[in-house]
Amino acid sequence: xxxxxxxxxxxxxxxxxxxxxxxxxxxxxxxxxxxxxxxxxxxxxxxxxxxxxxxxxxxxxxxxxxxxxxxxxxxxxxxxxxxxxxxxxxxxxxxxxxxxxxxxxxxxxxxxxxxxxxxxxxxxxxxxxxxxxxxxxxxxxxxxxxxxxxxxxxxxxxxxxxxxxxxxxxxxxxxxxxxxxxxxxxxxxxxxxxxxxxxxxxxxxxxxxxxxxxxxxxxxxxxxxxxxxxxxxxxxxxxxxxxxxxx
Amino acid sequence: xxxxxxxxxxxxxxxxxxxxxxxxxxxxxxxxxxxxxxxxxxxxxxxxxxxxxxxxxxxxxxxxxxxxxxxxxxxxxxxxxxxxxxxxxxxxxxxxxxxxxxxxxxxxxxxxxxxxxxxxxxxxxxxxxxxxxxxxxxxxxxxxxxxxxxxxxxxxxxxxxxxxxxxxxxxxxxxxxxxxxxxxxxxxxxxxxxxxxxxxxxxxxxxxxxxxxxxxxxxxxxxxxxxxxxxxx
Numbered sequence: 001x002x003x004x005x006x007x008x009x010x011x012x013x014x015x016x017x018x019x020x021x022x023x024x025x026x027x028x029x030x031x032x033x034x035x036x037x038x039x040x041x042x043x044x045x046x047x048x049x050x051x052x053x054x055x056x057x058x059x060x061x062x063x064x065x066x067x068x069x070x071x072x073x074x075x076x077x078x079x080x081x082x083x084x085x086x087x088x089x090x091x092x093x094x095x096x097x098x099x100x101x102x103x104x105x106x107x108x109x110x111x112x113x114x115x116x117x118x119x120x121x122x123x124x125x126x127x128x129x130x131x132x133x134x135x136x137x138x139x140x141x142x143x144x145x146x147x148x149x150x151x152x153x154x155x156x157x158x159x160x161x162x163x164x165x166x167x168x169x170x171x172x173x174x175x176x177x178x179x180x181x182x183x184x185x186x187x188x189x190x191x192x193x194x195x196x197x198x199x200x201x202x203x204x205x206x207x208x209x210x211x212x213x214x215x216x217x218x219x220x221x222x223x224x225x226x227x228x229x230x231x232x233x234x235x236x237x238x239x240x241x242x243x244x245x246x247x
Numbered sequence: 248x249x250x251x252x253x254x255x256x257x258x259x260x261x262x263x264x265x266x267x268x269x270x271x272x273x274x275x276x277x278x279x280x281x282x283x284x285x286x287x288x289x290x291x292x293x294x295x296x297x298x299x300x301x302x303x304x305x306x307x308x309x310x311x312x313x314x315x316x317x318x319x320x321x322x323x324x325x326x327x328x329x330x331x332x333x334x335x336x337x338x339x340x341x342x343x344x345x346x347x348x349x350x351x352x353x354x355x356x357x358x359x360x361x362x363x364x365x366x367x368x369x370x371x372x373x374x375x376x377x378x379x380x381x382x383x384x385x386x387x388x389x390x391x392x393x394x395x396x397x398x399x400x401x402x403x404x405x406x407x408x409x410x411x412x413x414x415x416x417x418x419x420x421x422x423x424x425x426x427x428x429x430x431x432x433x434x435x436x437x438x439x440x441x442x443x444x445x446x447x448x449x450x451x452x453x454x455x456x457x458x459x460x461x462x463x464x465x466x467x468x469x470x471x472x473x474x475x476x477x478x479x480x
Contacts, residue, residue, distance in 0.1 A: 216439055
């Protein structure tokens with residue numbers, strides 16, 4: 001089935017709006033997971049130093065757990081959205097694989113923005129909450145987090161959510177082609193990560209990790225994530241495009 | 248306890264995922280599905296934004312310690328160099344910033360009693376004076392205690408020095424247990440800064456050192472446990 005440009009956008013829009021309503025549980029699952037992760041952020045680590053009778057105990061707090069948990073939730077939801085049950089929900093509209101995929105991408109983008117933004121804002125909750133709960137003195141100015149830091153952190157968080165959602169979506173799409181991919185992909189990835197080393201003896205996984213997580217330029221990080229995510233979503237489109245609509 | 252947190256969290260996460268994926272939603276609170284969930288989502292975002300606003304509006308006054316002007320304070324290096332200079336009998340002027348207390352003790356007898364109470368060990372360096380002026384010059388040095396780039400000397404009481412008739416007494420204070428909170432910036436932030444990504448602030452404990460210049464006719468009496476070094480030039 002082929003659609004003209006205008007009709008395509010119209011179909012994508014109506015499907016996206018439907019999915020926002022139908023899959024609203026995805027947002028509530030992110031909220032629940034973030035609230036649980038906030039509890040685990042209460043004790044992120046501690047250290048004790050002592051000498052000549054002086055003892056210094058430091059408890060560390062961070063919202064890294066919240067961001068990590070949100071990334072896992074987004075990944076799981078991106079995989080889940082490719083399953084047959086979810087796909088069939090969209091078929092109440094006149095649809096093609098293209099419109100279904102594009103509306104899914106838009107939905108995952110919305111989920112990523114929501115997840116990244118709320119996960120980063122929870123860092124403020126961790127700071128205020130622990131200060132009120134523990135009534136302890138704070139080391140130096142470690143509690144401070146500037147508005148620009150929060151902004152960049154939010155942008156990077158959203159980018160990571162988008163990246164994991166693209167990974168989840170392509171994985172889910174492959175599994176829909178053949179269920180064996182469910183086992184082949186993790187095993188294959190593990191094999192590649194463990195066995196392959198680059199010329200400097202570094203693991204490939206480490207190189208990939210450094211490629212994103214050690215990128216010190218905000219704009220470059222965004223560019224990397226957008227390019228990689230676009231490629232992954234395009235792959236999903238190609239993978240599923242050959243399937244019949246209700247296959 | 249901390250190590251099992253991720254496992255418990257993962258189990259809860261999987262359980263929730265299964266719960267939220269199931270239909271019908273018989274066991275899920277109504278605020279997490281159906282028409283009410285939209286308000287839950289909006290309420291959550293609004294609550295986070297309000298908390299963020301509160302965070303930036305209200306001043307944070309419970310800060311502990313002073314952020315150092317220098318980027319990289321090497322307390323161990325300062326202590327080592329001070330010890331080396333003291334054992335050579337020549338402490339440069341640059342170490343005057345670490346002087347905690349300086350006293351001149353008049354000696355009417357031929358000996359001076361030196362004591363250290365409540366403490367475990369105190370390093371004392373003794374240099375013989377060229378003149379017999381019946382005065383003992385005592386200087387107590389203290390090197391900074393730092394956590395990361397924060398100097399916390401003002402928050403930790405120092406060793407006290409008291410002078411009496413032919414007597415010099417050092418006493419260790421009752422140290423409070425210092426309990427602090429440190430916030431680590433989240434990984435999507437620190438990748439754009441040079442900050443340490445590990446939850447372990449480098450804690451460097453300062454030390455105390457006593458440098459005494461004593462006339463050669465004065466004998467010092469001190470308990471065996473004291474760490475006394477005679478400076479030989």
